[in-house]
Amino acid sequence: MAARSRPKSTFRTVRDNGINLGAFQESSKLYASITDALDSQRLRIFDSQEGSLKTEYALEGNQRVSSICWDQAVEYDVEPIDGSIGGSGHVVLLGTEQGEIIVYSEALGTVTKTYGFGQLGKITKVALLSSFAFAIDSFGKLVQFNVNNGSAIQIMKITTPSREFSGVYPSPCIPNFAIVTSHSAHLLALPDSNPVDTLTTHTTLVQSVVYSSASTPSQNFVLFATAAEQDRFVNLFSKQVSDKKLTDAPSKNIGALVCENDVQGLASCEKIEEATGKKGSILAALSVDGTIEIFDNPWESKLSSGSGGLASLSRKRKQLTSHSNLRIRFSRSRGGVPITLESISFVNADTIVVAWKEATRTIFESVPWKILSSQATDGLLEVVRPKSRDVNKVGKPVVTYDEANATVTSGVMQKHAAGIPDIPTEEEAQAEEQEPSLAERLQTLAKLDQQAQATPTQVSASSSLATVLAQALRTNDQALLESCFNNQSLEVIENTVRRLDSTLAPALLDKVADRLARRPLRADTFLTWIRCTLIFHGGHLSLIRDLKDQLATLRSVLETRASKYTSMLALQGRLDMVFSQIALRKAGGSKDNAENEEPITVYYDGFEEYEDMEEDEDEDEEDMDSEEDDISEDLSEDEDHVTNDQAPSDEDYDQELHEEDVQHDSSDEEN
Structure with missing residues (x-):
């Protein structure tokens, strides 16, 4: 029968170059990621179920994020987050290299608060349990404050020999209990800065800690697991508690989980069998090569392995060290190189969601590992996923065009195929002969446009x-x-x-x-x-x-x-x-021609010669005037000679001038 479950914790991932931090929200529906842009870092919130980007926020240019986390529910009474801080949604807490803590509201889509504590250096880890926030820097300075108003509840320096600290992990089940990590795991009973217990099972910085919500039958243990950098072992611990308070009894290393490659992070989930009502847990370890290893009931199996418990550890070392029940690997092709995953989280006890990057895109996929486990070969379930732009929802390659009818509309990509010879086949030659003409293509395009x-x-x-x-x-x-x-x-x-x-x-x-x-x-x-x-x-x-x-x-x-x-x-x-x-000519011509039938301007070919001709005519007119004066004088002296003759009139003289003009015009036309 299917198990009812509730995811309890996730982990954050930091790349080697210090960017691309990512974390799933507790229910695994939302995913927060930090990426580097040209001018500043950007916070992006994704819907992991739909694979869509919900909100995006550009941080200030001098702000560099070093840690990220979501708000997490607790099992004890804590003041809730105020509506002015988180709105009606969830809150993302960001820790920066400058020692600032940024509060971002997913529902409001903006930064609602920014807190600064002068004692903090580069923040290596932030955590948020309801309204109680925690931040620790690389020097071991721990701050607990109220996210609603920024008031510091306590500021302390962890008193341990460690010089470099990697994180703080408060318990959602036990109040005033937190694990501070360096090369060791230090158990704190707040507000005391002296560790109650120190677990020295790793030689490198511890980078992930998860709690198990499952309890022993006596319900007097808190169970957790730790993973460190460049280490393929996951150590399991139990700490005795009484009335939800830590006791003086030392913590116990109840076993170790062995992975094939170095562990990058952990995620855990609670499961409850509906048939028996018995509580259990599931732990997933993400390796640096992208392989997910599933461990079923890791703490419970160690606690119930034989009588005597830890007293028989030396005699039952093989029983206390176990391997995974199932390995999940994503690849581009069967047997190919695994896809490097960015983060993982449990949706429920039967399904796990993963996130990875393809260029600037973030890809999400939910894997029902319990159902698909029957398809595993030698404990390995390989999921083949080609590039996202070439696949559909079921992972089948998609051909975005009909290769038989493909037409090149541009030659901009020919540089990529410059060295490939173009040798047409017989089918291609026949297709070219049957290729429609340009007129037929234009008619086809016109019909398609009309249909559209x-x-x-x-x-x-x-x-x-x-x-x-x-x-x-x-x-x-x-x-x-x-x-x-x-x-x-x-x-x-x-x-x-x-x-x-x-x-x-x-x-x-x-x-x-x-x-x-x-x-x-x-x-x-x-x-x-x-x-x-x-x-x-x-x-x-x-x-x-x-x-x-x-x-x-x-x-x-x-x-x-x-x-x-x-x-x-x-x-x-x-x-x-x-x-x-x-x-303009139509408008001007209709107005002037209505009053005067003669043209406004007459153009003569050879205009300069015409001007010379006019000057000659003026001189002739002057000579004619002088001749008229002489003729009039002669007529006055001798009137008898003109009795039968008449003097030339003005009309006859004008007629002579007109004939001379016509002769000049005809000579000009001949020239």
């Missing part, structure tokens, strides 16, 4: 299509994508892109670029999608290293369209000038 415009949108006309678009991008559903792109409402497009997961932005731009190249008549709608994507997800896109290759198609399409922009502007300018001149 005529096809009604099958998605409800809500204010956002983010969920539908995300599903279409993940599953490469072309029909669903087309139904989203058919929506031309600017408000719907902006809301959809704003709420879309930033990790899907490159895929969205690639799909839009492909449609823009094939259907240029819908450029207005597609350019709106591109503009909104760059505005709302530009910060995430700037963090992608191979962004230039991912958006090569988009760049090629935009450059092709932009290359024609200058010539089109020049043509538009010329046409505007011509049309304006035509309109």
Whole structure:
């Protein structure tokens, strides 16, 4: 019968370069991660069930996070977190290298408090039990304070010979009990700074401690496990308590769990058998190579192994040292190199959720290990997961195009295949002969555009299509994508892109670029999608290293369209000038010609010669005037000679001048 369970604790992971810290929330639904950006570190909150980014917050440039944790429920009375601090959701506590403690509200999406304690140096570990917060630096200075108001409950220096401290782990079951770790595990009964007990079973820094909520039949033990750096052994301990208080009895090392590789972190979960009601526990160890090792009832099996308990440790060493019941390994191919996991956590006793990074994306997957354990070979369950962009929900490779009908729309990626010879096969040669003409292609594209415009949108006309678009991008559903792109409402497009997961932005731009190249008549709608994507997800896109290759198609399409922009502007300018001149002439000509039928201006070919001709005519006119004066004088002296003759009139003289002008014009035309 299935077991009812409740996850009790998780662990945080720190990479060798000091970045990419991650931690699951107690219920494993949320995941917090710290990543380095160009200018500062960023806190990202993910929904591990949907794999989507919920909130993102950019820290100040000088703040460097060194530890991260979520709030955790306790089994004793503690003041809850105030609504002004955490809102209606959970709280993330961040410890920095500068000794500051940052309180971030997942529900409010912002930092609500920042506390600083002058005594603290670089914080190596923070913990939050309801409103009680703990922080310890590398020198062993421990601070316990109230997260609601920042008041320090106690500040102490751990009095041990250790010089370097790695963490503090308060118990959610026993009040005023915490384990401080260095190369050893120091058990503290707060507010006393002197350890009640010191466990020296590791030679390197202890990096993970988990508690077991299961108890012995007498219910007078607290059980916990420790794991250290560069160590493949997980040590199990029990500490006697009375009335939820530590006793003076020494802690006992009840056994050790042996992993195949060095342990990176631990996670534990409680289980309750519905048939018997008996409590148990499950422990998972994550190795540095990405292998998860599952141990069923690790503490209970050691406590019940033979009579005499610890007294028989020397005689039953083999029984007290055990190996895992199941090993889980993720890989790209069967028998390939394991995927390096970032963090793990239990959803329940039968399911474990894992997180790993692919470039800038964080991938989550839940593994029902108990059901799949029957498929294990020699205790190893291998889960094959190709790259996330090439797989669907069931892990089957997805072909995003029909290879038989693939058409190259751009040559921007040809540099990657420069050395590959292009030798066509017989089938390809026949296909080229049967290739449709350009006119047939244009007719096909026109029909597709008409069908797309005529096809009604099958998605409800809500204010956002983010969920539908995300599903279409993940599953490469072309029909669903087309139904989203058919929506031309600017408000719907902006809301959809704003709420879309930033990790899907490159895929969205690639799909839009492909449609823009094939259907240029819908450029207005597609350019709106591109503009909104760059505005709302530009910060995430700037963090992608191979962004230039991912958006090569988009760049090629935009450059092709932009290359024609200058010539089109020049043509538009010329046409505007011509049309304006035509309109101006029509307006001016109709007004003047209505009053005067003669043309306003007459143009003569050879204008300079015409000016010389006018000067000659003026001189001739002056000579004619002088001749007229002489003729009039002669007429006055001798009137008898002109009795039968008449003097030339002005009209006859004008007629002679007109004939001379006509002769000049004809000579000019011949020239």
